Amino acid sequence: MTIPSMSETQAGMAAAPAFDPRAEGQRLIKGWYASLQGANERKEPVANIFVMGNALEILRAFDFHLVFPEINSLQTGVRKVSEEYLRISEDYGMSPDVCSYVKADVGLLLKDMQHPSGKIPKPDIAVSSNMCSTFIKWAEIWERWMKTPTFVLDLPGQRAAGWEVRPGDERHRTDSRWIEAQFRDLIARCEKITGKRFDMGRLAEVEERTNTMVRHWNNVMALNRHTPSPYNAMLDGLTFIGIMNVYRGTAEGVEYMRRLEEHLRGKVARGEGRISGEKFRLIFSGTPCYVSMRRLIELFEVWGGTFVYSDYLTFAAGGLDATGLFYDTSRPLESLAEVTAIAAHRGLSHQFFSHEQLAQQVKDYAADGVVFHGIKSCRFVSSGMADTREYIARTLGVPSLYIESDLIDARYWSDAQIKNRVDAFFEALQQRGGAPGTQPAGAEAGRAQ
Amino acid sequence: MPSTATHDPEAQLVALLERCLAAIREPALPAADTLSAKFTGTLGFFPSYFPEEIAHAGGLFPGNLLGGGNRMEMRLADARIGSFICSICRSTTELALNGSLERMKVFITHPICDAAKHLAGIWSRNNPQQLAEILYLPQNVNSAGAVDYLRDEFHRLARDLEKHTGVVIREDAIRSSIRIYNENRRLLRELYRIRREEPWRVSWPESYLLLRARTRIPCEEHSVILAEALEAIRRREIKTQDKPRVVFLGGFCEQPPLEMLEAIDDACFVVDDDLLIGLRWFIQDVADTGDPFYQLALNYIEHSAASPVQHDEHKSKEDYLQTMLRESQADAAILAAAKFCEPGLDDQLAWSKDLDQKGIPHLVLEFEEKMTTFEQMAMQVETFAESLLFSLS
Ligand code: SF4
Ligand code: SF4
Numbered sequence: 001m002t003i004p005s006m007s008e009t010q011a012g013m014a015a016a017p018a019f020d021p022r023a024e025g026q027r028l029i030k031g032w033y034a035s036l037q038g039a040n041e042r043k044e045p046v047a048n049i050f051v052m053g054n055a056l057e058i059l060r061a062f063d064f065h066l067v068f069p070e071i072n073s074l075q076t077g078v079r080k081v082s083e084e085y086l087r088i089s090e091d092y093g094m095s096p097d098v099c100s101y102v103k104a105d106v107g108l109l110l111k112d113m114q115h116p117s118g119k120i121p122k123p124d125i126a127v128s129s130n131m132c133s134t135f136i137k138w139a140e141i142w143e144r145w146m147k148t149p150t151f152v153l154d155l156p157g158q159r160a161a162g163w164e165v166r167p168g169d170e171r172h173r174t175d176s177r178w179i180e181a182q183f184r185d186l187i188a189r190c191e192k193i194t195g196k197r198f199d200m201g202r203l204a205e206v207e208e209r210t211n212t213m214v215r216h217w218n219n220v221m222a223l224n225r226h227t228p229s230p231y232n233a234m235l236d237g238l239t240f241i242g243i244m245n246v247y248r249g250t251a252e253g254v255e256y257m258r259r260l261e262e263h264l265r266g267k268v269a270r271g272e273g274r275i276s277g278e279k280f281r282l283i284f285s286g287t288p289c290y291v292s293m294r295r296l297i298e299l300f301e302v303w304g305g306t307f308v309y310s311d312y313l314t315f316a317a318g319g320l321d322a323t324g325l326f327y328d329t330s331r332p333l334e335s336l337a338e339v340t341a342i343a344a345h346r347g348l349s350h351q352f353f354s355h356e357q358l359a360q361q362v363k364d365y366a367a368d369g370v371v372f373h374g375i376k377s378c379r380f381v382s383s384g385m386a387d388t389r390e391y392i393a394r395t396l397g398v399p400s401l402y403i404e405s406d407l408i409d410a411r412y413w414s415d416a417q418i419k420n421r422v423d424a425f426f427e428a429l430q431q432r433g434g435a436p437g438t439q440p441a442g443a444e445a446g447r448a449q
Numbered sequence: 450m451p452s453t454a455t456h457d458p459e460a461q462l463v464a465l466l467e468r469c470l471a472a473i474r475e476p477a478l479p480a481a482d483t484l485s486a487k488f489t490g491t492l493g494f495f496p497s498y499f500p501e502e503i504a505h506a507g508g509l510f511p512g513n514l515l516g517g518g519n520r521m522e523m524r525l526a527d528a529r530i531g532s533f534i535c536s537i538c539r540s541t542t543e544l545a546l547n548g549s550l551e552r553m554k555v556f557i558t559h560p561i562c563d564a565a566k567h568l569a570g571i572w573s574r575n576n577p578q579q580l581a582e583i584l585y586l587p588q589n590v591n592s593a594g595a596v597d598y599l600r601d602e603f604h605r606l607a608r609d610l611e612k613h614t615g616v617v618i619r620e621d622a623i624r625s626s627i628r629i630y631n632e633n634r635r636l637l638r639e640l641y642r643i644r645r646e647e648p649w650r651v652s653w654p655e656s657y658l659l660l661r662a663r664t665r666i667p668c669e670e671h672s673v674i675l676a677e678a679l680e681a682i683r684r685r686e687i688k689t690q691d692k693p694r695v696v697f698l699g700g701f702c703e704q705p706p707l708e709m710l711e712a713i714d715d716a717c718f719v720v721d722d723d724l725l726i727g728l729r730w731f732i733q734d735v736a737d738t739g740d741p742f743y744q745l746a747l748n749y750i751e752h753s754a755a756s757p758v759q760h761d762e763h764k765s766k767e768d769y770l771q772t773m774l775r776e777s778q779a780d781a782a783i784l785a786a787a788k789f790c791e792p793g794l795d796d797q798l799a800w801s802k803d804l805d806q807k808g809i810p811h812l813v814l815e816f817e818e819k820m821t822t823f824e825q826m827a828m829q830v831e832t833f834a835e836s837l838l839f840s841l842s
Binding site for chain 2: 093094095097098099102130132133134136137140141143144149150151152153154156157158159160161162171174177178181182185349352353354355374376377379380382383384385386387388390391404
């Protein structure tokens with residue numbers, strides 16, 4: 001991953017047509033939902049998959065429609081209707097203490113798959129990885145309710161702190177072998193469901209497109225190392241990651257990422273940041289609060305604070321940016337297993353040892369602090385967070401803030417409390433000597449056009 | 450170990466149970482120098498399953514860490530782990546921070562849930578001198594290759610332990626540990642058989658104490674205790690009571706307090722349960738010939754129990770509960786879940802809906818290891834048991 005030179009960025013800018021990443025992202029997501037409509041009736045195969053560890057390239061090679069239940073759930077939050085889905089599922093008996101994404105999805109099942117974005121088709125197969133253990137319990141619900149055959153893709157992850165796994169070493173070979181064996185099993189099941197023979201050439205084509213997307217994606221991430229940073233990782237980044245997931249391995253996905261990179265290079269070349277007068281560069285650790293994300297960002301931007309990177313952009317996009325690898329399309333299946341194994345180690349399960357990467361990211365992105373967002377219902381990100389925070393304060397002396405809410409459950413958003421904490425954090429940052437004289441500005445006044 | 454055998458089976462059992470109770474009273478593992486010379490250190494593992502034979506063969510006493518129970522004071526963990534995490538993870542974090550386990554050499558956790566996986570990170574940040582790992586037991590046991598993968602993972606674990614302790618783990622030593630554990634598991638199966646067939650002979654808390662003692666007493670010594678206890682149980686002169694037969698689910702990880710077991714046992718015969726299922730994971734002996742890593746892996750995949758934290762497409766959660774009910778001829782089920790335990794809560798709901806549909810009576814309970822009052826729960830259980838007896842009469 002390299003930061004481009006100015007001449008490269010200018011060349012990119014000159015070629016760039018007008019591109020609005022948000023509007024284009026929304027258009028694509030709408031198009032994806034539209035393509036799902038009537039899939040069952042048309043007898044087209046449908047697969048439910050998760051964003052972390054999903055064998056997506058294989059499923060695409062079989063022309064499965066891909067349903068991302070996590071995205072369905074988060075969309076209920078974005079569209080401010082999550083409360084209804086959560087209530088229905090709690091009334092049914094789901095515990096308030098389980099992942100709110102699962103509960104929103106149970107609400108969807110109980111509403112006969114009626115989602116604000118249309119009717120969601122029923123899956124012919126579900127692929128769940130073990131990267132978040134909740135995925136497995138979630139898929140068991142589909143198994144139970146819709147008789148969906150579930151394939152649990154077991155990805156052995158990072159075993160310990162300081163764990164090193166290098167492409168081709170013994171650890172990597174052992175894990176890749178196991179993953180490849182599972183891919184072969186999955187392929188046999190997909191052949192049975194679709195009645196189609198697996199086509200290795202198709203897999204290579206899909207992988208080629210994923211490779212191109214990942215190249216752009218890596219550059220997009222690296223571009224935010226510039227000051228000012230061209231985008232906010234936890235606002236604009238949420239649109240980008242949606243496309244990275246939903247359109248991975250497609251021509252539209254490649255085109256979006258190409259234009260996104262071009263667009264951001266243009267901003268960097270012009271010295272344009274997400275906000276004017278960027279004062280504090282922050283790392284966000286955790287998952288978003290989709291019901292209140294704009295408000296949360298506003299609380300930071302009034303102080304000139306922006307999120308230059310978030311581990312969410314890595315783990316919730318399949319972790320491919322962390323591998324340093326691309327698919328070798330001359331050996332598509334073996335290579336898929338090898339890249340998946342490394343992604344599981346470095347891009348997904350590293351979350352359990354997140355202090356290691358955070359320390360690096362603080363350096364890479366020249367960050368002034370880390371914001372931890374603890375989510376009651378997501379133990380995957382939250383269980384070790386308070387301890388990680390203490391560790392990075394103790395060992396790196398990096399200032400940090402801990403706030404708590406939920407992904408899509410508005411009941412856990414406490415505006416006054418969060419605002420107080422954010423304000424206190426910035427006051428402390430100023431006292432440390434960062435960005436002297438910073439005063440909270442009007443939210444809109446602080447934002448670049 | 451001196452034998453406690455006496456002519457009075459009741460007195461003998463009491464002595465054995467007191468020994469078990471004393472062994473499990475402390476949340477920490479015993480210090481290696483209080484154990485036989487065979488052990489040069491200790492390894493603490495989080496629930497549910499761990500291949501104890503591998504550690505045992507390497508001179509490490511493997512002890513199942515089971516949180517802090519309801520007597521431990523939480524002083525340090527509150528600031529380090531969310532209030533929305535289950536009690537066993539919170540109190541295990543306390544143990545990691547308060548020095549209780551500082552003499553332990555190795556900490557192993559498993560991918561049973563995300564809170565459990567995070568314990569390896571917490572451990573490594575706070576006790577860097579100890580080896581802290583996640584042992585990736587496969588969540589896909591149905592694809593060909595699962596046994597080979599797990600064999601390699603067990604092998605890797607052995608090499609990591611060797612590197613950390615300097616003790617070579619020989620294959621014949623593992624085979625001999627397998628024999629020791631096979632014997633222990635046979636005795637535990639016998640204990641559970643008695644519970645199913647003659648539940649009045651051994652109360653649920655008694656049986657639990659006997660089982661749980663394996664988490665603090667080396668396996669070979671524990672087998673002696675178990676064998677003597679079984680003998681005493683068989684010789685006991687005790688009459689049956691008029692209590693309904695129930696199975697209990699929800700004890701695969703965080704442990705309900707002993708007082709809760711007593712409250713349930715007062716009203717019901719608990720004829721089967723999933724308490725500490727990881728210690729009883731193998732339902733048949735492990736072969737003590739050939740590659741021991743392979744044999745352990747094979748049993749894990751092919752000849753094992755079931756739990757909410759292991760996915761297996763051939764063992765639906767509803768089916769294994771039905772099998773349990775049928776094989777123990779139980780009248781009803783008690784479906785418990787530890788507070789904030791996502792896998793437990795998910796399956797509790799699924800079981801409850803399934804039993805509703807099948808018209809099988811059940812009671813839903815939530816518990817925490819740190820609970821100290823049980824009156825309300827006792828009343829609930831009593832009412833449930835009375836209604837069962839009424840409907841059965
Ligand atoms: S627990 Fe977290 S990572 Fe897992 S499904 Fe829920 S929101 Fe996603
Ligand atoms: S009690 Fe449940 S949530 Fe807690 S560690 Fe065990 S399985 Fe995980």
